[in-house]
Amino acid sequence: MSDLHDLYQETILDHSKRPRNKAALAGATHKAEGYNPLCGDRLSLQLKIENGHITGVGFQGAGCAISTASASLMTEAIKGKTPDEVESAFQKFHALLTEERPPAPDLGKLAVFSGVREYPMRVKCATLAWHTLRAALHGEGQPVSTE
Amino acid sequence: MSARAEMLQSSAVFDVERIREDFPILREKIHGKPLVYLDNAATTQKPKAVIDRLVHYYSHDNANVHRAVHLLSTRATEACDRTREKIRRFVNAGSTNEIIFVRGTTEGLNLAAQSYGRQNVKTGDEVLITGLEHHSNIVPWQILCNEKQAHLRVVHIDDRGVVPLDQFERALNERTRLVAVAHVSNALGTVNPLARMIEMAHRRGIPVVVDGAQAVPHMPVDVRALDADFYAFSGHKLFGPTGIGVLYGKEALLETMPPYQGGGDMIRSVTFEKTDYNTLPYKFEAGTPDIAGIVGLGAAVDYVNGIGLDAIAAYEHELLEYATARISQMGGVRIIGTAPHKASVLSFVVDHAHPHDVGTILDQEGIAVRTGHHCAQPVMDRFEIAATTRASMAFYNTAAEVDALAAGIRKVQEFFS
Secondary structure, eight states, X not given: OOOHHHHSOHHHHHHHHSOTTOSOOTTOXXXXXXXXXXXXXXXXXXXXXXXXXEEXXXXXXXXXXXXXXXXXXXXXXXXXXXXXXXXXXXXXXXXHHHSSSOOOGGGGGGXXXXXXXXXXXXHHHHHHHHHHHHHHHTTOOSOEEOO | OOHHHHHHXXXXXXXXXXXXXXXXXXXXXXXXXXXXXXXXXXXXXXXXXXXXXXXXXXXXXXXXXXXXXXXXXXXXXXXHXXXXXXXXXXXXXXXXXXXXXXXSHHHHHHHIIIIIIHHHOOTTOEEEEETTOOGGXXXXXXXXXXXXXXXEEEEOOOTTSOOOHHHHHHHOOTTEEEEEEESBOTTTOBBOOHHHHHHHHHHTTOOEEEEOTTTTTTSOOOHHHHTOSEEEEESGGGTSOXXXXXXXXOHHHHHHSOOSSOSSSXXXXXXXXXXXXXXXXXXXXXXXXXXXXXXXXXXXXXXXXXXXXXXXHHHHXXXXXXXXXXXXXXXXXXXEOOOSSBOSEEEEEETTBOHHHHHHHHHHTTEEXXXXXXXXXXXXXXXXXXXXXXXXXXXXXXXXXXXXXXXXXXXXXXXXX
């Protein structure tokens, strides 16, 4: 039996109760909408990219603790990064949630989501923000869905 | 434990502990804890009688129906015919010609929309639904209205989740071709005053299609007393198998309607130039039906009749009252759907905790609830919430399980306070 404290680690509870960068971003250069039809969670994400680096990020939306904390921690993790670096971080994050192996050493705080792997129904909660981020970067225009 | 809880436990007329023994799955452990199954509005568990009937059918009787002269085909055909008669009696239809086997409520409603609806709804007409409908009683009508350039009109619910009858009556007019309404709301538990709504519609000559999915497991349904024109329900919410359901339709209406799907069984004779359709009910049953599902549904109806829907309704009413009192006593929990007349659904939101997190934490306690929009997004929009946690009860649930739910909610609050 998995312990709920492995899923709801302190950092996750903290970021779900006090999400960072949860505000509309002025002067955004990229944006996207994300939707998880399973739970009805919606997420709006704005980015500001200058000289190939993410210099600003903001998100809005209501979601569960996992999706809110994931969005919050993601916004912290991607500031100053290039789109290529973000893609690499996403791949490592996705592997953390779905694969049985130790987390990539450079995941930093994002490693707190390792407990989500034991709850397959919740993986989409953790990846909603990241899918929305990729849609914003790749300018897909259409709202992305986790389904 | 309260006096009411004790009464529920020791009721001589309704021996819930004995009933629970009929359901093998209720002995399952979930994350090491006894299963507390409170997701009955999504699907119900199956008594051993239904499981055994399916095994018996596939072990002894399996063959296609209406196809062959051999003995197995005769047995399979007779088993289907017997179930059709059981269903007729179960909903008090006038004739087995009025009992159409479908995949479930959704297919029944789509059949009504695509056959009766396409034939009778024209440009500028209106189809009237209510604000508490499940997506399956919204989308088929939307598809129809888009095709016909007709208008889908909605009578909205009030803050309790009740359809105001005066507004319902005012919405009926000379352009209304059809009313489609749930008997019981899956998201809120509201029981609609169906007989009065049907009477109001009939006074203006408007037929009524009823989504009965959440009603038939909880209360006796008499389609003739209600005077429903169409009434759809699912086997799997009635302790029967998935993949089988029923559409009741008045024979006079079914006779005038075009087929829904073409294929085998629904024909009398076929040439490349012309097809003569079969008689009722087969005209609406193209292809090999879910024979095992039909047989299993028959066993489920026998089982439910054995307990009696009046006894079930009385027990569940007490249980819902107990659960409502227990949960509403808790601080930081708000019940969504407070209609005076409800079936055993308790939808709620917990302060500072998203339903998805509530569902995960309850699951760790062995408690199965549904979290989300319950395929009723307009209901969620009405209450300005994204989702709820829904505990939906059946006659095999107990007051002790309600207590377990309350304890689980306390645990949620410890995490998210």
